[in-house]
Amino acid sequence: MTATLTPQPKRTDDRARRIVLLPDRPVRPGDRDTVVGERLPVPAALLAEGVTKRFQVERKKPPVIAIAGVTMRLDRGEIRGVLGANGSGKSTLIRLFSGLLTLDEGRVEVFGHDIVRDELAVKRLINRVSVDAAFFKKLSPLENLAFAARLYGLDARRAKRESIEILGRLGISEKRVGRPIEQMSRGMQQKVAIARALLTSPALLLLDEPTTGLDPRSKLDVQGFIADLRTTHDATIVLTTHDLDEADRLCDRITVLDRGRTVVEGTPTELKALVAADHGGTESLENVFMTYTGRSLDADVEEDADDDTTERR
Amino acid sequence: MAILAHEMKASFAFIERNFNLTKRYWGWEVAFLVYALAGALSVTLIGADQGSRRLIFSLMIGAIFWNYLSVIFSFIAETIAWERWEGTLEYTMMAPVRRYSQLLGSTLYAILYALIHTAFILVVLVLFFGLDLSHADLVTAAIFMLVGSVSFVGIGMMAAILPLLYVERGAQMTFVLQSVLLLISGVYYSIDVLPGWMQVASRFSPATYILDGVRKALIEGVSIGALWGDVWPLVVMGIALIPLGLWAFGRAERYAKRTGKLKRVG
Ligand SMILES: Nc1ncnc2c1ncn2[C@@H]1O[C@H](COP(=O)(O)OP(=O)(O)OP(=O)(O)O)[C@@H](O)[C@H]1O
Ligand SMILES: [Mg+2]
Numbered sequence: 058m059t060a061t062l063t064p065q066p067k068r069t070d071d072r073a074r075r076i077v078l079l080p081d082r083p084v085r086p087g088d089r090d091t092v093v094g095e096r097l098p099v100p101a102a103l104l105a106e107g108v109t110k111r112f113q114v115e116r117k118k119p120p121v122i123a124i125a126g127v128t129m130r131l132d133r134g135e136i137r138g139v140l141g142a143n144g145s146g147k148s149t150l151i152r153l154f155s156g157l158l159t160l161d162e163g164r165v166e167v168f169g170h171d172i173v174r175d176e177l178a179v180k181r182l183i184n185r186v187s188v189d190a191a192f193f194k195k196l197s198p199l200e201n202l203a204f205a206a207r208l209y210g211l212d213a214r215r216a217k218r219e220s221i222e223i224l225g226r227l228g229i230s231e232k233r234v235g236r237p238i239e240q241m242s243r244g245m246q247q248k249v250a251i252a253r254a255l256l257t258s259p260a261l262l263l264l265d266e267p268t269t270g271l272d273p274r275s276k277l278d279v280q281g282f283i284a285d286l287r288t289t290h291d292a293t294i295v296l297t298t299h300d301l302d303e304a305d306r307l308c309d310r311i312t313v314l315d316r317g318r319t320v321v322e323g324t325p326t327e328l329k330a331l332v333a334a335d336h337g338g339t340e341s342l343e344n345v346f347m348t349y350t351g352r353s354l355d356a357d358v359e360e361d362a363d364d365d366t367t368e369r370r
Numbered sequence: 371m372a373i374l375a376h377e378m379k380a381s382f383a384f385i386e387r388n389f390n391l392t393k394r395y396w397g398w399e400v401a402f403l404v405y406a407l408a409g410a411l412s413v414t415l416i417g418a419d420q421g422s423r424r425l426i427f428s429l430m431i432g433a434i435f436w437n438y439l440s441v442i443f444s445f446i447a448e449t450i451a452w453e454r455w456e457g458t459l460e461y462t463m464m465a466p467v468r469r470y471s472q473l474l475g476s477t478l479y480a481i482l483y484a485l486i487h488t489a490f491i492l493v494v495l496v497l498f499f500g501l502d503l504s505h506a507d508l509v510t511a512a513i514f515m516l517v518g519s520v521s522f523v524g525i526g527m528m529a530a531i532l533p534l535l536y537v538e539r540g541a542q543m544t545f546v547l548q549s550v551l552l553l554i555s556g557v558y559y560s561i562d563v564l565p566g567w568m569q570v571a572s573r574f575s576p577a578t579y580i581l582d583g584v585r586k587a588l589i590e591g592v593s594i595g596a597l598w599g600d601v602w603p604l605v606v607m608g609i610a611l612i613p614l615g616l617w618a619f620g621r622a623e624r625y626a627k628r629t630g631k632l633k634r635v636g
Contacts, residue, residue, distance in 0.1 A: 157632050158628075159627045189457060193390075204387045208383050208465035
């Protein structure tokens with residue numbers, strides 16, 4: 058129900074002063090200018106509390122803890138980077154937010170809607186782009202996007218117009234939109250995946266390594282697009298990436314995961330300053346990454362010296 | 371009303387997408403049609419070999435309607451397997467669509483597809499064997515097909531669960547279900563030749579009633595009014611199997627989301 062959110066100034070610092078109508082109440086004429094009824098603090102775009110996910114991979118073995126008690130809060134319009142080594146739980150976290158995995162513990166709210174109790178409402182608000190562009194490969198970009206449009210209840214003709222426009226902005230010409238996706242390079246496919254997500258105007262966009270495997274130019278295109286998204290679409294974004302420059306440039310705040318736990322969170326500047334002293338004063342996200350995901354710095358490392366996927370406590 | 375319209379739109383998404391897929395894989399569609407046609411022909415030729423008109427008729431009906439039912443069944447069962455193979459399953463599952471809209475859309479397309487497929491084979495076989503359908507009660511046969519499809523949709527939904535639960539071999543496992551139905555439903559022979567316990571099992575297969583009804587309608591021209599004994603079990607099964615299929619699918623989806631089985635291998 059994004060429609061009930063009052064228009065808000067973007068990227069102001071006094072976020073606490075923003076107000077919103079009760080999200081579950083239908084909008085009445087005049088609501089927007091003469092706010093009747095109760096004023097509440099803005100619900101977070103994304104609120105996760107104590108989120109935990111375990112996978113039972115083998116019988117009799119303790120489960121893998123993929124995500125352990127992660128708590129985070131994203132304000133509307135924020136781009137949140139999630140960094141971490143391979144297997145640290147980034148994709149699992151994105152899947153939990155997307156409702157593709159059930160929570161073992163904790164809760165998640167998207168614009169005030171609980172993802173379990175209010176599943177359908179949340180699904181309308183979110184979209185996800187994963188590292189592997191998932192399409193019906195024999196279908197054209199337009200056909201794939203038309204399918205997405207119908208799933209999200211959009212008007213077919215308008216969706217087609219918008220698809221062509223969005224694809225065009227991403228550098229995919231009108232000539233190509235009718236040919237099977239399998240004929241496109243991976244970078245182009247990834248752009249189509251992003252276009253598909255944009256088509257549904259998600260209020261919360263979950264991007265799981267959207268630029269991995271792209272050439273430098275495509276990468277820049279996609280990054281530029283992500284930055285645009287916030288300004289033009291007012292989207293809130295969770296972005297996982299292994300590209301630290303990308304995280305530095307795009308993200309307002311960064312959460313570093315290590316083996317399913319949040320080890321540190323802050324703005325890129327804060328994080329860099331935090332570890333600069335240990336690295337002879339050089340400020341870089343690489344140092345942050347190395348410091349917080351370095352296993353040797355952890356006290357409980359010997360537990361999983363042989364197998365980093367078994368349960369840790 | 372608005373919700374209903376939205377859900378209908380979502381169902382249509384699956385119909386349109388499957389239509390587009392059929393269009394793009396037309397070479398495969400032709401191959402599949404030839405395969406089904408050759409199968410039906412070779413089975414029916416057993417009747418010609420035996421020199422029995424009645425056997426030709428009976429085998430032809432068995433071959434054709436088994437084709438119809440198995441196309442519906444496998445199409446629905448495959449919707450999940452297909453998406454898993456393409457890697458779109460997670461995307462589709464996180465769309466704001468109720469599961470029944472998704473399954474309804476896939477189902478409607480499957481029935482439409484199977485009807486066209488089967489009609490083509492029927493026409494070719496009737497021409498090939500020079501069969502006379504003037505005594506046949508075509509309306510009754512059509513009613514049996516439609517009523518019977520409902521139960522098969524329910525079974526198809528349950529079969530669709532397998533690819534949800536078994537990441538690698540789920541699609542192949544639906545064939546097991548299909549071949550057991552073929553065995554017990556009297557597709558090419560009378561169920562009277564089956565051992566007693568198999569005959570009991572055959573009572574629980576909707577195909578048994580569909581084939582019996584269609585045979586009587588097409589060969590003997592018996593009308594629907596006289597076939598109540600075949601109709602009511604189909605109605606009961608249809609009413610029971612659809613909600614059961616939806617329920618089972620929902621359970622399987624929750625299981626897949628708990629254990630992380632929606633994602634592709636790896
Ligand atoms: N479906 C699943 N079944 C079993 N274990 C899983 C499943 N998904 C993830 N895991 C486990 O959870 C942990 C976190 O995996 P995840 O894919 O979230 O890592 P990641 O941070 O995205 O890694 P990468 O940088 O390689 O993408 C890993 O130990 C992984 O083996
Ligand atoms: Mg990942």
